[in-house]
Amino acid sequence: MGSATEATKDISENLLGDKKVTVVFVLGGPGSGKGTQCANIVEHYGFTHLSAGDLLRAEIKSGSENGTMIQNMIKEGKIVPSEVTIKLLQTAILENGNDKFLIDGFPRNEENRAAFERVTGIVPEFVLFFDCYEEEMERRLLERNQGRVDDNIETIKKRFKVFVESSLPVVEHYESLGKVKRIDAAKPIPEVFEDIKVIFSSLDSKETA
Numbered sequence: 452m453g454s455a456t457e458a459t460k461d462i463s464e465n466l467l468g469d470k471k472v473t474v475v476f477v478l479g480g481p482g483s484g485k486g487t488q489c490a491n492i493v494e495h496y497g498f499t500h501l502s503a504g505d506l507l508r509a510e511i512k513s514g515s516e517n518g519t520m521i522q523n524m525i526k527e528g529k530i531v532p533s534e535v536t537i538k539l540l541q542t543a544i545l546e547n548g549n550d551k552f553l554i555d556g557f558p559r560n561e562e563n564r565a566a567f568e569r570v571t572g573i574v575p576e577f578v579l580f581f582d583c584y585e586e587e588m589e590r591r592l593l594e595r596n597q598g599r600v601d602d603n604i605e606t607i608k609k610r611f612k613v614f615v616e617s618s619l620p621v622v623e624h625y626e627s628l629g630k631v632k633r634i635d636a637a638k639p640i641p642e643v644f645e646d647i648k649v650i651f652s653s654l655d656s657k658e659t660a
């Protein structure tokens with residue numbers, strides 16, 4: 452991989468072309484239920500779900516030259532360099548015929564956020580923030596059973612620390628802009644989705660108004 456400056460230049464030369472998109476950032480701690488609820492939102496509201504973590508895991512599987520670096524970062528609960536994740540998101544958006552996207556688990560820090568806005572020109576419609584306490588998130592992750600290399604207690608503790616130190620400031624940034632819709636994600640899955648429906652249904656009625 453070249454320097455960050457070279458990589459950013461490479462992305463900005465491609466941008467999103469003329470494609471206009473609606474983006475909702477779905478943020479929350481590890482195990483707060485983002486992926487679970489994104490599947491429900493896709494089914495009911497016609498969004499395409501882009502999980503940054505899933506895109507990075509697919510990149511490892513594809514045998515990419517960045518695969519080993521990404522694998523090591525995920526195992527340590529660290530944040531992969533912005534240019535790598537943004538390139539994957541940009542490609543996924545451009546390759547998809549839809550114009551409404553849920554971006555799940557990104558931006559992970561202030562640098563991710565600023566680089567994404569600068570490079571793609573995308574400003575999120577709003578941020579859907581999953582609020583859940585650590586004990587519950589830890590229990591869910593240890594029971595998830597999907598064979599993820601980061602679902603072990605050592606990595607989970609590191610992910611919580613990164614979330615508090617690096618990711619919550621992103622939520623605070625959008626809060627200062629009045630863009631955060633916070634939901635109580637500690638409730639059972641169907642109840643969380645009831646709260647989400649209120650938010651997305653009002654979005655639908657604004658579009659048809």
Ligand SMILES: Nc1ncnc2c1ncn2[C@@H]1O[C@H](COP(=O)(O)OP(=O)(O)OP(=O)(O)O)[C@@H](O)[C@H]1O
Binds near residue numbers: 485487556637
């Ligand atoms: N509200 C809930 N109550 C109980 N269990 C839940 C709830 N939401 C999700 N789960 C379960 O918790 C686990 C983690 O959920 P999910 O993968 O959706 O979280 P996530 O926020 O995407 O996590 P990560 O950030 O690690 O990708 C899954 O096994 C899921 O079935």
Ligand SMILES: O=c1ccn([C@@H]2O[C@H](COP(=O)(O)O)[C@@H](O)[C@H]2O)c(=O)[nH]1
Binds near residue numbers: 507
């Ligand atoms: O924007 C991102 C998203 C994810 N990562 C890395 O992947 C893991 C797992 O992410 P999930 O959202 O929980 O699937 C995360 O801990 C980071 O190591 C990233 O670097 N940048």
Ligand SMILES: [Mg+2]
Binds near residue numbers: 485486502504556
């Ligand atoms: Mg997830």
